[in-house]
Amino acid sequence: MTIVKSVTCPVCGCLCDDIELVVEDGKVEEVKNGCAICESKFIGYRGEHRVLKPKIRQNGKLVDTTLQEAVKKSAEILANANYPILYGWSSTSCEAQRVGVELAEEVGGVLDNTAVVCHGPSILGIQEVGIPSCTLGQVRHRADLVIYWGCDPWSAHPRHVERYTTFAEGRFEGSEWKGYLQKFKAAAGRKKIKRVMKQAPVKNPPSIEPVTPSEPPQKMKKDGRKLIVVDVRRTMTAEVADYFIQVEPNKDYELMEALRALVRDQELDVNSVAGISVECLEELVDIMIGCNFGIIFFGLGLTMSAGKFRNIDVAISLTRDLNMRTKFAIMPMRGHFNVTGSNTVFTWQTGYPFGVDFSLGYPRYNPGETTSVDVLLRRESDAALVIASDPVANFPKKAVQHLVKNPLIVIDPHMNATSLMADVVFPSAFVGIEVGGTAYRMDHVPLPLKKVVDPPEGVLSDKEILNRILEETRKIKLKQVEAA
């Protein structure tokens, strides 16, 4: 039995690197410090659904094949394609991504990562106005106001609050954990009373509390860190927040613009914006201006709803405005563990973070044109390589219909919806468990991923598979040139 310490968790953009694993007989037996998703990953990686042999489609069915055969077939597909899509990249290492860029350049395809259906709009927002941000430790040490807007870390980044924000212990700000424990106990007590009241024949049942109280709760006036959640529904994170503000769906932009106006000391001539009273917004703005260090974390609640990148643009602009009054930062809550890394690698090698088109021999970027969903909707691609991602499960139906019509290569440790539709399937080693590498945290801090156990025999890393496909593709293309 060995204990491996300081393992980086390859699940979400938090990239917690304090995981301890108990390894026995080449298997992970126990996970310490991790969240539920982390445990599921480290225990589930050797699940019963894993395939160990490459597969190839014959007569409409996927059958086992050899690695050489699968590499050859993939290289043929890519070398003969005019405009292939190379999509995914967010759940693999930077090392594999670097080979990916080379492959995309070689075959003149479109290189795109999952950011396009996730925080792509955030990047577009950043390209419009920039972004005042920081690393997560800065938040831990300094932030006395944390706002989660359109995101639910409790569900998607379970340790975010504990490691980096409100419940973390910093140099200038302490943890609020104890206060919350008390609050929870009190809340549990209240619920009990409510239940009893319901059973008892009371004439006037307690009225339902308004969704967003017009006045911020007393605790917003206390010292120490404060937590505000803005969302369209009461999420898990909203439960622990000091103040929950429920915004009407698709009205984030309005709300944000109203806040901007208030930050600039303008008067609003309406009574409420996006379902929230103006008095309440004024209080909120005072809290924002009054803090020493505030931060907004935003999620897909902003990028995916009406307005899309304009929501991000305005959120960042609000942060810019707030910096005239106090110190304020803003950060997207990146989902996949290395989606930030793929943006980073693509950018340093090509200048652009996603949706990079190599069809003219140099990198070109025009979101809406060179992004994968649009290429698919226009039915222009004639092949695809999907790595470490599941677009069949995550793209809209109409885009998937074109994707599966053309030859499709999938590299993924698991069988997923996309591999079920594929023509060539490569099982690969789990990055961060069976193979090492590098990943970038949501705040751009690079962290090493550890190899903890050996991959099953014959299963290669993403990087190695890509290298072999690249080599084979070059051979075929050389032959084509010679023949011509």
Place this chain on the structure above:
Amino acid sequence: MELLIKNGFVFDPINGINSEKMDIAIKNGKIVDSIQEKNAKVIDASGLTVMPGGVDIHSHIAGGEVNAGRLLRPEDHVKDVERKTAITRSGVGYSIPSTFTTGYRYSRMGYTTIMNPSMSPLEAKHTHEELSDIPMVDKASYPLLGDWWFVLEYLQKGDLEECARHIAWMMETVKGYAIKIVNPGGLESWGFGRNVHSIDDRVPGFDVTPREIICGLCKVNKMLNLPHTIHLHTNNLGVPGNYATTLETMKCLEDLAGDDKPVAHITHLQFSSYKGRDWRTMKSGAEEIANYVNNHSHLTMDMGQVIFTDTTTMTADGPFQFNLYNLTGHKWVNHDVETETSGGIVPFRYRRKNVVNATQWSIGLELALLIKDPWKIFLTTDHPNGGPFTAYPKIIAWLISKKARMATLKRTHPKAIKRSILSSIDREMSLYEIAVVTRGGTSKALGLKHKGHLGVGADGDVAIYDLNPESIDLPTDYKVVRKAFSRAKYTIKGGQVLVKDGEVLQEMYGKTMWLNVETDEPCRIPEEMKTKFRDYWTVEFDNYPVSDHYLRSQSPITVKASI
């Protein structure tokens, strides 16, 4: 492989060679005395200028900041692209080129060694990953250490030795080359949106002043015997009237100069040489600075020359970038790094017809020309802050030719001409002096023993330019000179011909240099660090160091410290 460069006019200032017709022989990647001609590849350099490969002392080419700048500015890339060829990778250019393009473009200008001056230690892996993807040149990086909490705490305690040990540990851990200090004290203050405004302001939360940080780290640098001096970006950078702060900073280091050797490098000096109360009254303070520098020998500097173009400013100086954002209302990136530093990015266009910008342009040239000794001030644009490095040939033309300078100065804002004394300066640099400010001087200041000269044992890095010093009249033919320095006739790295006639012949990856500082006592730092690590950073101790995995090819330099 052996290479013989025959009959060129050689400029090798470190060895005092000035336009001598001689042969340069390279064997196994190093300069040797002589080789047998029949075994060697021969380059006929008759009528050509031969110099050591260029050494850039300060150019932001890799790392978190640079890449955030790339991500921020698709509009910067779209106008300047590099196609994939059979030899080279594709990419984009202009003010923040992609990594491959950066390497090719430097090589085309005859540069072979580049110093990346700003690396936040926490994100050092990123810098090194990018450096590993920059072909054609050797490189190194300076970690940002001036506002590192450990430095502030040990300086506060007055424990210089302990501070030095931590710096030694850091150099090895993040594979750094020199101590970079940016707006000392100001970056920590910026954590809560504040700044320091003189070298004697207290840093909030720590009982130290910028003066104590600068002097403390300067002493530490000496204790550790690091090859380069501290590399300093002064307080109040980019603020009118800041030449006074700069002079004070220079003066506070006077006492630390024991022998004749420099003890500090003040970087992109142009941005620290402004007189005036505000932007309306801003004018050049170059004369005062140059007078001081001409009478003292404890400093080296680089220009930070401004080019009239659209570029991207990026520094670790968060408050300065915030001010620039306020000034321009442009896109603004801020990136504070826990426990260590901050950073910011703002796109910027320097305009000829803007009085301030035109004055900035004049100041850079004034400094280079008024400071008499070329071994003190070197050519940089603080790429990409003053403009992209691809503008170096333009600057060379301005330095060698008053005619070239006046041609540009005439077209600037008329008021700007009166705000500096550039028009009255007659000095015109020789090719020998150009060789000093672009290779000899920089490599000497950096303490790179095998770079920047062509003596026996030096690295076989050579640049050959299509210039005949016998027939050319530099001041009048400055356009020829500009062209020659834009497209090297040959660039040779480690004895390999990488570029011919400005085109890349082969791709080659250079080495990353870093310092392995050996202290007397075995280092106790890791033990102490382990206990403190989780309180200071949000990553684990084991995951902090830059392992060998991140360096494609490396060249550690061992330094013996005196502690």
Place this chain on the structure above:
Amino acid sequence: MVQQKLRVILLTGRTIEQGVGKERGKASQEYFESVSMCYMDPEDMKKLGVRNNTNILVTTKYGSVVVKAVKYRRAPHTGMIYIPYGPWANAICSHETDSIGMPTFKGIPAQVAPAQNKPVLNMEELLKIEFGK
């Protein structure tokens, strides 16, 4: 009175169960259960006469899908339904990218109807029907 149909706004997103299920493997029962469901407000369920853990049919302009209705504990959010990311959600999400590459996954107008007798398809069945492979 019980209604036949209810107009709602469809949201999609992550849940911790979906996260756990996805890491277990997309073919796992955990994943299936975590994403072939739909959170509803209890009031809305009452209006439709839908009981907890029974099937409903969700229809948008882009398609329709049968999922299991689950009562959302942190109500109220009347007029909103929430389906975790996955093939079921994508069967009815908008492909409009507004020329920026990003389809619309949140805030889509939808209709909910009870579908007690219709089964929730498993992944392979769903893919077969949607894409014929």
